[in-house]
Amino acid sequence: MWGLAFLIEAEIEPLTAQCDEVEASHQQHEQYGIFRGQVMTTVKDACREAVLQKKPRLVEAMYFCELNTSTEHLGSMYAVLGRRRARVLKEEMQEGSPLFTVHAYLPVSESFGFADELRRWTSGAASALLVLSHWEALPDDPFFVPKTEEEIEEFGDGSSVLPNTARKLINAVRRKKGLHVEEKVVQHATKQRTLARKV
Numbered sequence: 001m002w003g004l005a006f007l008i009e010a011e012i013e014p015l016t017a018q019c020d021e022v023e024a025s026h027q028q029h030e031q032y033g034i035f036r037g038q039v040m041t042t043v044k045d046a047c048r049e050a051v052l053q054k055k056p057r058l059v060e061a062m063y064f065c066e067l068n069t070s071t072e073h074l075g076s077m078y079a080v081l082g083r084r085r086a087r088v089l090k091e092e093m094q095e096g097s098p099l100f101t102v103h104a105y106l107p108v109s110e111s112f113g114f115a116d117e118l119r120r121w122t123s124g125a126a127s128a129l130l131v132l133s134h135w136e137a138l139p140d141d142p143f144f145v146p147k148t149e150e151e152i153e154e155f156g157d158g159s160s161v162l163p164n165t166a167r168k169l170i171n172a173v174r175r176k177k178g179l180h181v182e183e184k185v186v187q188h189a190t191k192q193r194t195l196a197r198k199v
Helices: 023-030 035-053 073-082 114-121 149-155 165-177
Strands: 059-070 087-093 099-107 129-136
Touching: 059 073, 073 099, 073 114, 099 129, 114 129
Parallel strands: none
Antiparallel strands: 059 099, 059 129, 087 099
């Protein structure tokens, strides 16, 4: 998270001066008692809710990608870039050769296996150079649920909204870590019919 600070002020009342040392040490130990864990959990939950109320956005790393390929494999290269959510910046032909140079931004999360897929689809005629460029915020709200009448009319109720890119990335990370993912196991359930008849 960027640009975030929580200022938490605690007010602790001092012990009274009339207690002797034994009682004071016992009271100091029991001053918080079993509530220590409850306070930490409550503060953590309050901070989480405060962040979620401000509609956070996911930020992902982007590679600057320079690709070189011949004219006949240009379409295949663009197909690979399109599947990987790449954003093409410019395309130029190298003078005196049939090669094209394409500059694009490619999300780091989509770069795994990119070179192999590019070589497979272009028959080894394309080469790629990837350099970490910048961080970019995704415009989608990962926790979007339609609430107003217009949103419900446009997207339907919350059960039929397709997961956006930010939500897909969060779910993928949670699955890798073995955490709970909120998704339906069965999308369109219908009753199974047995075609065989028992006589």
